[in-house]
Amino acid sequence: MFGRSVPLAHSLLRNVPAGVGLRRWASTKTLRETLQEVIPAKQEQLKKLKAEHSQTVVGEVKVENIIGGMRGLKAMLWEASVLDPNEGIRFHGLTIPDCQKVLPPAPGGKEMTAESMFWLLLTGRVPSPNESSQFSAELAEKAELPAFVENFVDSLPRTLHPMTQLGMGVAALNHDSQFQAAYERGIKKSEYWTYMLEDCLDLAAKLPALAARIYRNVYHPDKAIAPVDKNMDLVGNYSNMLGFGHNESLTEYLRLYIALHGDHEGGNASAHTSHLVGSTLSDPYLSYSAALFALAGPLHGLANQEVLRWQMAMQKEIGESVSHENIRDYLWKTLRSGQVVPGYGHGVLRNPDPRFIALQEFCKARPELQASSMIQLVQKTAEVAPDVLKEHGKTKNPFPNVDATSGCVLYHYGLTEFKYYTVIFGVSRALGALTQLVWARALGLPIERPKSYSMDALEKLIKN
Numbered sequence: 423m424f425g426r427s428v429p430l431a432h433s434l435l436r437n438v439p440a441g442v443g444l445r446r447w448a449s450t451k452t453l454r455e456t457l458q459e460v461i462p463a464k465q466e467q468l469k470k471l472k473a474e475h476s477q478t479v480v481g482e483v484k485v486e487n488i489i490g491g492m493r494g495l496k497a498m499l500w501e502a503s504v505l506d507p508n509e510g511i512r513f514h515g516l517t518i519p520d521c522q523k524v525l526p527p528a529p530g531g532k533e534m535t536a537e538s539m540f541w542l543l544l545t546g547r548v549p550s551p552n553e554s555s556q557f558s559a560e561l562a563e564k565a566e567l568p569a570f571v572e573n574f575v576d577s578l579p580r581t582l583h584p585m586t587q588l589g590m591g592v593a594a595l596n597h598d599s600q601f602q603a604a605y606e607r608g609i610k611k612s613e614y615w616t617y618m619l620e621d622c623l624d625l626a627a628k629l630p631a632l633a634a635r636i637y638r639n640v641y642h643p644d645k646a647i648a649p650v651d652k653n654m655d656l657v658g659n660y661s662n663m664l665g666f667g668h669n670e671s672l673t674e675y676l677r678l679y680i681a682l683h684g685d686h687e688g689g690n691a692s693a694h695t696s697h698l699v700g701s702t703l704s705d706p707y708l709s710y711s712a713a714l715f716a717l718a719g720p721l722h723g724l725a726n727q728e729v730l731r732w733q734m735a736m737q738k739e740i741g742e743s744v745s746h747e748n749i750r751d752y753l754w755k756t757l758r759s760g761q762v763v764p765g766y767g768h769g770v771l772r773n774p775d776p777r778f779i780a781l782q783e784f785c786k787a788r789p790e791l792q793a794s795s796m797i798q799l800v801q802k803t804a805e806v807a808p809d810v811l812k813e814h815g816k817t818k819n820p821f822p823n824v825d826a827t828s829g830c831v832l833y834h835y836g837l838t839e840f841k842y843y844t845v846i847f848g849v850s851r852a853l854g855a856l857t858q859l860v861w862a863r864a865l866g867l868p869i870e871r872p873k874s875y876s877m878d879a880l881e882k883l884i885k886n
């Protein structure tokens with residue numbers, strides 16, 4: 423798949439913005455060398471924007487933006503991806519299908535690796551297979567957890583939600599933050615990003631070991647955890663440590679899910695949290711730990727476990743042979759009870775989520791998934807729900823989002839503990855959030871401080 427896509431890759435990369443460069447197929451530059459190359463151009467771009475356009479108006483602020491969760495406000499700089507309401511996400515100009523064609527897979531696999539996506543997000547360049555595998559090796563080298571973090575996580579009660587454990591474990595890793603130590607020593611502002619990068623790589627490398635340890639502690643405490651394999655990609659190792667290394671289909675699914683879920687521009691709650699906390703010059707461990715607690719909310723990352731719970735309840739109530747009519751009735755029952763339909767709607771998107779489409783394509787290519795009654799139910803629900811939600815008339819986007827299908831595939835392949843699903847999302851979303859922390863420091867972005875108003879002050883503002 424990868425070899426065949428070379429000419430296509432070049433045409434796709436025409437969309438990559440100026441300054442981020444084209445792929446060098448035989449290149450073996452390190453990530454640091456590549457960043458050293460691309461950062462000056464971006465710094466220059468920002469300098470020019472500031473000098474020439476600081477006072478240019480690009481939108482307006484309405485009262486509905488202020489009271490409506492800042493939706494639609496153009497108010498953040500975020501480098502790695504931009505979300506178009508109709509077309510969906512683009513990573514440095516590349517769509518999900520583009521990425522599936524040009525990003526290198528793991529040896530023996532077909533799906534793009536998390537590290538090739540991470541490289542693209544960080545540098546704006548598609549890594550060569552050599553660069554990607556060297557990057558895998560570097561991350562595997564850093565993957566083991568410090569003993570005190572292992573002991574800390576092992577001491578947590580099994581009944582503590584896995585997301586709470588993940589956030590606490592990530593925060594504890596800041597014990598070894600290079601950025602924090604360098605800041606205390608008194609480094610120059612222009613050097614911030616280099617230490618930030620080291621911490622971000624360290625955290626991305628260690629997240630799978632931490633997340634897998636939590637899974638094993640909570641659900642399979644009697645089984646030993648596989649050690650990190652230095653020759654394996656990030657997700658291959660994650661799957662192995664979870665205890666699913668033998669399950670190539672699940673490992674491939676995890677690769678796809680983790681890569682395509684890695685970033686969704688900056689305004690979503692977890693990404694924005696990480697950016698906000700990072701803007702205070704907190705280190706990446708503390709910044710991303712805070713982001714994980716935003717991800718743990720049911721309207722954000724927890725939706726993937728909610729979807730499965732909801733679809734299972736539907737299956738239990740109406741049985742295995744389900745008609746569109748049955749599903750329609752069940753959807754109305756959910757809506758009339760005042761609940762949201764999990765897996766549908768989006769804060770920005772106004773069309774079916776291309777991440778949902780990519781995961782559906784994965785399912786369609788696998789006979790065992792097509793035969794699963796749960797996957798069939800998800801597909802049938804997606805055929806009925808948009809019309810019901812349109813008739814209901816509230817949601818601005820009646821189409822399925824990525825979570826409509828993500829958990830059901832994990833369940834089919836034997837990862838059945840759905841309280842854990844948001845942790846996998848947390849491993850994935852680090853790719854984008856950590857990328858932005860590096861860029862925010864490389865570009866010298868300031869501490870965030872938007873203006874707030876009380877209702878009285880707002881009314882006064884309206885009068886004047």
Ligand SMILES: CC(C)(COP(=O)(O)OP(=O)(O)OC[C@H]1O[C@@H](n2cnc3c(N)ncnc32)[C@H](O)[C@@H]1OP(=O)(O)O)[C@@H](O)C(=O)NCCC(=O)NCCS
Nearest residue numbers: 721725762763764765766767768769816817818819823825
């Ligand atoms: C994702 C989500 C939080 C976006 O919220 P939002 O930006 O406020 O969405 P909208 O502007 O379309 O919301 C307008 C109204 O439609 C409702 N709505 C949105 N999605 C809905 C859904 N799937 N089912 C029922 N009602 C929905 C909202 O609750 C809101 O109702 P309100 O006016 O009574 O408060 C929302 O669509 C949702 O709750 N979806 C279900 C959970 C989910 O799948 N989350 C994962 C997202 S990737």
